[in-house]
Amino acid sequence: MFDKSMNRRSALGLLAASATSMTLPNLGRASITPLMRPIPKSGEMIPTVGMGTWITFNVGPNPALRDQRTEVLAKFLDMGGGMIDSSPMYGSAEDVLGYGFEKLGTTKGLFSATKVWTPSDAEGVEQVADSMRLWGINKFDLFQVHNLVNWENHLAMLRERKQQGDIRYIGITTSHGGRHDEMLKIMKSEDIDFVQFTYNITDREAESRLLPAAADAGIASIINRPYRRGGLISATAGKPLPSWVSDIGITSWAQYLLTFVISHPGVTCAIPATSKVDHLIENMDRMTATLPDQKTRQLMIEDFERI
Amino acid sequence: MIDRLIPYSAEVYQGLFTFYYQTISPVHIAALGIGLFLVALSARYSKRGGLVGQMVIAGLWVWNGVVFHNQFLIDLNWAAQYFGYAFIAQGALIAAYAFVQRDTVYKPDPGIRAASGVLIILAMTFSPTVAAVLETPISHSQLFGVTPLTIVLASVGTWLVAYQRPPLTLMIIPTLWAGWEVLTTQNLGLWSDCAFAGIALASAAGVLIYSRTAKD
Numbered sequence: 001m002f003d004k005s006m007n008r009r010s011a012l013g014l015l016a017a018s019a020t021s022m023t024l025p026n027l028g029r030a031s032i033t034p035l036m037r038p039i040p041k042s043g044e045m046i047p048t049v050g051m052g053t054w055i056t057f058n059v060g061p062n063p064a065l066r067d068q069r070t071e072v073l074a075k076f077l078d079m080g081g082g083m084i085d086s087s088p089m090y091g092s093a094e095d096v097l098g099y100g101f102e103k104l105g106t107t108k109g110l111f112s113a114t115k116v117w118t119p120s121d122a123e124g125v126e127q128v129a130d131s132m133r134l135w136g137i138n139k140f141d142l143f144q145v146h147n148l149v150n151w152e153n154h155l156a157m158l159r160e161r162k163q164q165g166d167i168r169y170i171g172i173t174t175s176h177g178g179r180h181d182e183m184l185k186i187m188k189s190e191d192i193d194f195v196q197f198t199y200n201i202t203d204r205e206a207e208s209r210l211l212p213a214a215a216d217a218g219i220a221s222i223i224n225r226p227y228r229r230g231g232l233i234s235a236t237a238g239k240p241l242p243s244w245v246s247d248i249g250i251t252s253w254a255q256y257l258l259t260f261v262i263s264h265p266g267v268t269c270a271i272p273a274t275s276k277v278d279h280l281i282e283n284m285d286r287m288t289a290t291l292p293d294q295k296t297r298q299l300m301i302e303d304f305e306r307i
Numbered sequence: 308m309i310d311r312l313i314p315y316s317a318e319v320y321q322g323l324f325t326f327y328y329q330t331i332s333p334v335h336i337a338a339l340g341i342g343l344f345l346v347a348l349s350a351r352y353s354k355r356g357g358l359v360g361q362m363v364i365a366g367l368w369v370w371n372g373v374v375f376h377n378q379f380l381i382d383l384n385w386a387a388q389y390f391g392y393a394f395i396a397q398g399a400l401i402a403a404y405a406f407v408q409r410d411t412v413y414k415p416d417p418g419i420r421a422a423s424g425v426l427i428i429l430a431m432t433f434s435p436t437v438a439a440v441l442e443t444p445i446s447h448s449q450l451f452g453v454t455p456l457t458i459v460l461a462s463v464g465t466w467l468v469a470y471q472r473p474p475l476t477l478m479i480i481p482t483l484w485a486g487w488e489v490l491t492t493q494n495l496g497l498w499s500d501c502a503f504a505g506i507a508l509a510s511a512a513g514v515l516i517y518s519r520t521a522k523d
Contacts, residue, residue: 060319229310
């Protein structure tokens with residue numbers, strides 16, 4: 001177990017050590033060493049690329065779309081799995097995940113993460129039960145308070161469920177770059193394991209405050225919107241990649257953007273959302289890529305700003 | 308900003324209509340008959356016909372609130388339950404207004420206002436044909452009476468026929484809904500739906516302005 005008072009230096013040291021990677025047992029591909037990063041509070045290693053479900057898994061009752069998303073889920077687990085993040089706010093996404101797990105008959109490799117999202121205390125308790133029912137699991141790896149809604153009471157409830165063994169880690173989330181000050185305050189005052197916020201090549205405010213604060217507090221960082229809901233990829237349509245990026249194995253703008261995010265040493269896991277198997281493979285491929293150093297990351301920013 | 312409020316893709320939204328029609332079948336076919344019935348009522352205007360037409364329209368608003376929003380769209384969007392309540396409230400408003408005012412408000416008018424109303428109802432009844440012209444598959448189109456946009460437009464049509472001064476209180480929810488649909492469909496890139504929503508918004512806003520300025 002890791003000391004809860006682990007400081008920034010030791011946390012970053014651990015991150016650097018993890019960059020040497022570990023082999024996933026269920027990768028399905030020989031001699032691949034995917035990039036894993038530690039959860040500072042426990043030292044448990046998790047894959048650096050996970051999967052979000054906002055919009056992409058909210059397909060309602062449509063059987064064809066549910067089956068297609070199950071194929072994405074199957075490929076994700078087949079490639080080693082990792083964090084899948086959802087929320088009661090995402091419509092039918094949790095239900096669709098549960099459908100997929102049931103159809104596949106496995107959750108092997110899954111690091112389950114969802115959220116409580118309601119101003120009501122009582123409804124928060126119901127949402128935890130609902131998520132377990134919908135996903136078809138009886139224990140969550142991570143439960144977060146979505147967008148800091150009623151975070152004081154929900155964190156207390158989640159902490160209690162953690163002590164009871166129903167939840168392994170707890171955390172808080174924001175998105176779209178909002179409410180950073182409040183998040184920083186909570187990171188300093190509360191004993192939490194994860195924080196989730198937006199970080200991408202154009203929204204880099206997290207670099208100056210949230211990422212260092214998380215490292216200081218020994219809190220794992222989950223990154224949402226690495227592609228800004230696809231907006232950054234759309235912005236690159238028809239634009240050629242800088243020629244030098246082939247040296248670090250980048251073959252698409254999506255890989256360029258995701259590589260930028262996960263190459264920040266303070267990032268524990270990025271959760272790009274996708275509804276397509278080939279896009280998922282493209283994302284997961286980044287875990288075996290050569291990561292750029294700080295100087296190269298700066299070059300990535302400049303090249304991206306140029307387009 | 309608006310993208311934060313829409314938790315589904317265009318593909319999924321269109322797929323919802325396909326699933327919805329398969330599930331409620333043959334109600335969506337019967338609704339086309341209701342549309343023709345409303346056209347007939349409006350074309351051969353009478354006080355009783357006006358009241359019956361408004362009760363039918365009220366029932367369709369309630370259907371959209373209870374079934375479309377609270378049974379189907381709710382799967383994709385948690386906010387659908389609140390949209391559903393708004394549709395039910397609108398149905399109640401239409402029915403209450405039509406009933407309470409039954410002896411005073413209906414004023415037969417063979418003029419351009421009523422003719423426009425009949426044309427709008429007719430266009431909505433045949434909206435799948437319009438959608439097909441815009442190359443949208445019928446299974447992805449909003450069909451008369453059982454989907455929100457068609458009921459907004461059909462309501463505006465019946466009010467133009469039934470009321471010399473369509474009441475302001477009836478226009479609020481349709482106008483807000485049409486505005487929301489314009490934003491949603493534009494964000495999703497559903498251009499034929501966006502065109503429909505734009506027409507609905509313009510019609511609702513036009514009637515709103517007309518009812519404030521028309522002379523008795």
